[in-house]
Amino acid sequence: MKIILGKTSGFCYGVKRAVDGATEELKKGTHYCLGEIIHNKNVIKKLEQKGMKFVENVDDAIDKIIIRAHGIPKEVYKRATDLNIKVKDLTCPSVLKIHEMAEKYSRDGYFIILVGAQAHPEVIGTFSFCGNESFVINDIKDVFPCIEKIELSNLKNVLVIAQTTYNSEKFDEIVKSLKENLKDKNLEIKKTICTATEMRQKETAQIAKNVDIMIIIGDKKSSNTNKLCDISKKYCKNVFLVQNKDELKKIRLFEANNVGIMGGASTPEEDIKEIIATLEGIYNKKKEEYVSMLKANMC
Numbered sequence: 276m277k278i279i280l281g282k283t284s285g286f287c288y289g290v291k292r293a294v295d296g297a298t299e300e301l302k303k304g305t306h307y308c309l310g311e312i313i314h315n316k317n318v319i320k321k322l323e324q325k326g327m328k329f330v331e332n333v334d335d336a337i338d339k340i341i342i343r344a345h346g347i348p349k350e351v352y353k354r355a356t357d358l359n360i361k362v363k364d365l366t367c368p369s370v371l372k373i374h375e376m377a378e379k380y381s382r383d384g385y386f387i388i389l390v391g392a393q394a395h396p397e398v399i400g401t402f403s404f405c406g407n408e409s410f411v412i413n414d415i416k417d418v419f420p421c422i423e424k425i426e427l428s429n430l431k432n433v434l435v436i437a438q439t440t441y442n443s444e445k446f447d448e449i450v451k452s453l454k455e456n457l458k459d460k461n462l463e464i465k466k467t468i469c470t471a472t473e474m475r476q477k478e479t480a481q482i483a484k485n486v487d488i489m490i491i492i493g494d495k496k497s498s499n500t501n502k503l504c505d506i507s508k509k510y511c512k513n514v515f516l517v518q519n520k521d522e523l524k525k526i527r528l529f530e531a532n533n534v535g536i537m538g539g540a541s542t543p544e545e546d547i548k549e550i551i552a553t554l555e556g557i558y559n560k561k562k563e564e565y566v567s568m569l570k571a572n573m574c
C-alpha cells in the first residue's frame with residue numbers, strides 16, 4: 276500500500292499564528308478566548324488543560340480576551356471597549372483585509388455580496404462590515420433572491436467577495452451566474468479565497484484522482500476540512516473524514532493499493548503523523564496475518 280500525503284496538509288499560516296499567539300498569551304496571564312481558537316478538539320483540549328477558558332460572550336471575560344483566527348463582528352470590538360476589556364486580536368491578517376475592503380466599498384456606496392456559509396463565524400464577522408445593502412450567497416440557489424435585493428437597493432455598483440475557505444469552483448459558478456443576470460450593473464469581483472486554501476483544494480483534487488481511498492484528517496466542525504471531502508468525492512469513490520486514529524477502524528484499508536491523505540487547515544501536524552503511523556501499523560499487521568495464513572495453507 277502506497278500512502279500519498281498532501282504537501283499542503285496541516286496548519287495554514289493564519290491558524291498557526293492564532294494557536295502560537297494564544298499559547299504565548301497564556302504565558303502572559305490571558306485566560307479568555309472568544310469562541311474556539313480553531314475548529315480542532317485536540318488543540319482546544321490542550322489549551323484548556325493549560326488554563327485557557329473558551330467563552331461565547333465577551334461579557335464573560337475578565338481583563339483581556341483573545342480573538343480567534345476567523346475574526347469577530349464589528350459590534351464585539353465595541354462591546355469589549357465599553358467593558359474595558361483589552362483585546363489580543365489573532366484574526367488572520369487575510370480576514371482582516373477582507374473586513375477593511377468590505378467596509379471601504381460599503382462606504383463608497385457599493386452593494387456587497389459575500390459568498391460563504393451564512394452560519395460560519397468568519398462569515399458572521401465579515402458580514403458585519405458589509406453595511407445594510409449586502410447579501411450572503413451560500414450557494415447558487417441564493418443568486419436570484421440576492422438579485423432581487425440588489426434591484427430594490429437601486430445601487431449601480433456591486434462588490435463580490437468570498438469566505439476565505441469557500442470552494443473555488445463553486446465561487447466561479449456563482450460569479451458566472453451573477454454576470455449573466457446583472458448585465459446593467461458594475462460588478463467588481465474580488466476572489467478573496469485565500470491562496471493557502473486554493474492550493475490545498477487543488478492538491479486534494481489531484482491526489483483524489485489517483486487513489487483508491489482518500490482520507491481527510493480534521494475536525495467534523497471545520498468548514499475547510501468538509502470542503503476537502505466534497506472535492507475528493509468528485510474524483511474518488513471512497514472518501515473518509517477522520518478526526519483521530521481510532522476512526523481508521525471503519526476503513527477497509529487492506530483492499531487499497533494507494534491511499535491519499537490530506538489534513539485540513541486546522542489539523543495539527545502531530546495528528547497527521549499519528550494517523551500515518553497507525554495506517555502503516557495496520558497494513559503491516561494485516562500483511563503479516565496474510566503471509567502466515569498463506570504459510571499455514573501450504574502443504
Ligand code: SF4
Pocket residue numbers: 287288289290344367368369370439440469470471472540
Ligand atoms: S485559511 Fe487562509 S485566511 Fe483562513 S486562517 Fe488560514 S491563512 Fe488565514
